Amino acid sequence: MPIVRCNSEMTDPQAIFKKFNDRREANLAFFEKRFKPIYDYFKDYKLADAKINILTETEEVDLWRDGVSVYNGTAKKQAEEEVIEFKKAYSEGSTVISFVPPFADDYRNPRFMARAVDRLIKKSPLTKASYRGYKVPDFYPAIAFMGVGLGYHIEKFLEESYVNAIYILEPELDNFAASLYAIDWVKICEGRNEKEGATIHFLVGKPNDKENEDYVLWGVLWNALIKNCPAFPIMTLFFNHDRSPRYDKISDKINDDLLVFMMSWGNYDDELNQLNQAIHNLMGGMKIIPKPKPGYEQLPVVVVGSGPSLDDRIESLKQVRDSVFLISCGSSLKPLYANGIKPDIHVELECDYLMVDYLKQLNDPEYIKSLKIVGPSHLNPVLFSWFGEQRCYFKKESGISSLFGREDDIVEDGTPTCTNLALALACHYRFEHIYLFGMDFGFHSIEKHHSADSAYYEEGALDAVLEDVLSISKTETFFVDGVDGNKLLTTPAFFTAKRKAEHLVRNIADVGVTVHNCSNGALIDRALWMSPEEFVEQVGQVKPGMSGKFLGYLFGDQCRQITQAEMDRAIQLLIHTMDEFVSDMKKMLNEPLDDVKQLTKCCYRLNWYMEDIVQPRVREFYFLTRGAVRHFLYVGFSHALGLWDEGERDAFIKVWQQDFNAFLDDISAHFRRIVTKKFDAKTDSWLTKSIMHDEDA
Numbered sequence: 001m002p003i004v005r006c007n008s009e010m011t012d013p014q015a016i017f018k019k020f021n022d023r024r025e026a027n028l029a030f031f032e033k034r035f036k037p038i039y040d041y042f043k044d045y046k047l048a049d050a051k052i053n054i055l056t057e058t059e060e061v062d063l064w065r066d067g068v069s070v071y072n073g074t075a076k077k078q079a080e081e082e083v084i085e086f087k088k089a090y091s092e093g094s095t096v097i098s099f100v101p102p103f104a105d106d107y108r109n110p111r112f113m114a115r116a117v118d119r120l121i122k123k124s125p126l127t128k129a130s131y132r133g134y135k136v137p138d139f140y141p142a143i144a145f146m147g148v149g150l151g152y153h154i155e156k157f158l159e160e161s162y163v164n165a166i167y168i169l170e171p172e173l174d175n176f177a178a179s180l181y182a183i184d185w186v187k188i189c190e191g192r193n194e195k196e197g198a199t200i201h202f203l204v205g206k207p208n209d210k211e212n213e214d215y216v217l218w219g220v221l222w223n224a225l226i227k228n229c230p231a232f233p234i235m236t237l238f239f240n241h242d243r244s245p246r247y248d249k250i251s252d253k254i255n256d257d258l259l260v261f262m263m264s265w266g267n268y269d270d271e272l273n274q275l276n277q278a279i280h281n282l283m284g285g286m287k288i289i290p291k292p293k294p295g296y297e298q299l300p301v302v303v304v305g306s307g308p309s310l311d312d313r314i315e316s317l318k319q320v321r322d323s324v325f326l327i328s329c330g331s332s333l334k335p336l337y338a339n340g341i342k343p344d345i346h347v348e349l350e351c352d353y354l355m356v357d358y359l360k361q362l363n364d365p366e367y368i369k370s371l372k373i374v375g376p377s378h379l380n381p382v383l384f385s386w387f388g389e390q391r392c393y394f395k396k397e398s399g400i401s402s403l404f405g406r407e408d409d410i411v412e413d414g415t416p417t418c419t420n421l422a423l424a425l426a427c428h429y430r431f432e433h434i435y436l437f438g439m440d441f442g443f444h445s446i447e448k449h450h451s452a453d454s455a456y457y458e459e460g461a462l463d464a465v466l467e468d469v470l471s472i473s474k475t476e477t478f479f480v481d482g483v484d485g486n487k488l489l490t491t492p493a494f495f496t497a498k499r500k501a502e503h504l505v506r507n508i509a510d511v512g513v514t515v516h517n518c519s520n521g522a523l524i525d526r527a528l529w530m531s532p533e534e535f536v537e538q539v540g541q542v543k544p545g546m547s548g549k550f551l552g553y554l555f556g557d558q559c560r561q562i563t564q565a566e567m568d569r570a571i572q573l574l575i576h577t578m579d580e581f582v583s584d585m586k587k588m589l590n591e592p593l594d595d596v597k598q599l600t601k602c603c604y605r606l607n608w609y610m611e612d613i614v615q616p617r618v619r620e621f622y623f624l625t626r627g628a629v630r631h632f633l634y635v636g637f638s639h640a641l642g643l644w645d646e647g648e649r650d651a652f653i654k655v656w657q658q659d660f661n662a663f664l665d666d667i668s669a670h671f672r673r674i675v676t677k678k679f680d681a682k683t684d685s686w687l688t689k690s691i692m693h694d695e696d697a
């Protein structure tokens with residue numbers, strides 16, 4: 001029992017305390033039934049750094065730290081003021097500017113899902129010209145309460161307003177323990193139907209990693225929010241209790257990474273194309289990378305991208321070439337070739353057939369045939385065939401890894417670019433020193449965004465479609481910090497790749513892996529910049545020849561293959577799950593949708609089904625269809641909130657419901673047709689066309 005101080009004379013102080021203690025006991029009894037971990041932690045919890053002060057005159061709780069009142073005896077009043085201030089900014093009818101809706105032709109590749117989504121968008125009255133932001137409806141789709149304090153602001157807010165999805169972040173355990181006395185959590189939580197999105201998520205606890213507390217808190221909140229697409233990222237608001245700079249920092253980081261989240265969805269067209277290519281590769285006898293093996297950790301690994309700074313650092317690579325294990329990544333092969341540097345292995349990540357164009361630019365098929373390649377299991381078989389020796393791995397973020405992968409041949413965090421893949425591979429094999437070249441993630445001039453020797457500046461080198469896809473527009477660039485302390489330009493794609501690289505570097509820093517940034521581009525958190533002289537001095541001390549031993553292991557005979565029986569079982573599992581998926585989704589989709597509140601609940605239902613039912617049950621199918629579901633939800637939710645005319649909004653919701661149903665009606669037959677065909681590389685036209693080309697042409 002905490003120490004309790006009363007601020008006035010009273011006839012029966014124990015009766016007053018009993019009222020508050022009874023509230024705590026009722027809260028704990030509720031948590032025992034609904035949120036057992038909270039009950040287990042707080043049932044015997046003793047306040048560590050704070051004391052509770054019960055104010056008998058106002059019958060409220062105050063919190064004291066170091067002999068000083070946190071709320072100056074006016075916690076309820078301050079809570080009311082916070083709610084009023086929040087609602088001034090975000091009241092019904094106010095405008096929120098967040099991630100913009102998709103518009104006509106944003107889904108332009110002529111494939112099954114993209115065509116369906118594009119048709120839907122073109123039926124919406126909302127256009128790029130008419131979009132003015134999102135209107136807050138007469139409820140809140142999602143709010144993250146950053147800090148519980150005593151909970152009065154949460155209680156007050158929810159008494160006045162309906163919030164569909166509630167996230168409560170509180171790292172200070174004393175605060176949450178005090179709230180058990182102050183507010184009625186039972187009233188706040190009861191009656192919320194999780195399947196309709198009326199959820200409440202308690203993210204309570206102090207991170208063990210004191211040095212990186214804010215990063216851990218960001219991760220906890222982020223992982224909860226991303227399961228509530230599309231309310232996150234379109235209409236999730238952050239209520240910062242007591243205007244804490246700490247919570248501002250966390251919410252700012254979440255906003256910074258919205259693009260990373262949306263670019264990670266994938267989509268059915270890409271996933272099916274990848275599955276088709278993976279089946280070809282595995283049925284054709286493709287061997288899989290071997291498990292990590294001790295003995296090679298001291299081999300320096302150089303990852304080479306084709307950023308502009310590669311031109312400035314290429315000479316230092318030449319000086320120590322024989323002392324390092326060098327991985328070329330995608331378009332960096334051409335600059336290396338032009339400078340007489342042959343990689344130990346080449347990696348490719350992009351599965352589109354158009355990547356074959358990069359190989360043609362070298363105009364030296366015999367040289368390419370002398371190279372070894374490592375790529376994901378779903379890489380285009382035609383691209384694989386250009387190289388002499390080939391190995392594949394299973395990408396953790398793909399459902400194919402769940403179908404066929406084992407822990408030792410699944411590579412995590414190797415996206416979204418091939419430089420991310422090379423970094424992830426180096427980490428997978430436990431190399432202790434990794435050096436990043438040409439991983440600029442930005443550029444000082446839009447006229448030079450890659451190495452001068454890359455194909456970007458060779459007239460007519462790129463297919464017209466590929467050139468259009470890879471072109472960089474001034475309107476999409478923004479600034480990012482450079483290693484030299486100055487700003488440089490970046491793009492959404494480059495920035496996403498940078499953030500994913502930083503995530504991986506941070507995770508491996510604690511296991512003895514050091515990443516050195518030998519690029520003169522964007523600042524990469526926790527990858528220390530290294531000058532050319534320092535690089536040559538450090539790596540030049542390594543005895544040449546170690547790379548050959550590792551290559552012999554990586555491409556040895558011990559590498560396994562997938563059997564035909566395994567392939568057949570996987571395909572049948574996917575077909576069966578597709579039929580169940582369509583049936584379940586249509587049942588949830590066909591509830592009455594008369595307004596945006598019902599649409600919000602419907603979106604949450606469908607998303608809940610994907611995250612809590614499909615993913616844990618059939619993870620391989622989850623990745624196949626997750627993108628399609630999220631893209632349809634994104635279009636429906638964003639256009640509905642972007643339409644300010646209520647009549648137009650309600651009419652579009654009906655159109656969205658009909659079109660989503662039509663997509664579900666067609667997807668089973670489409671999927672079955674692709675995965676049950678004869679997998680003959682000579683006759684499958686999908687292997688020799690881009691995702692940007694008509695699948696039926």
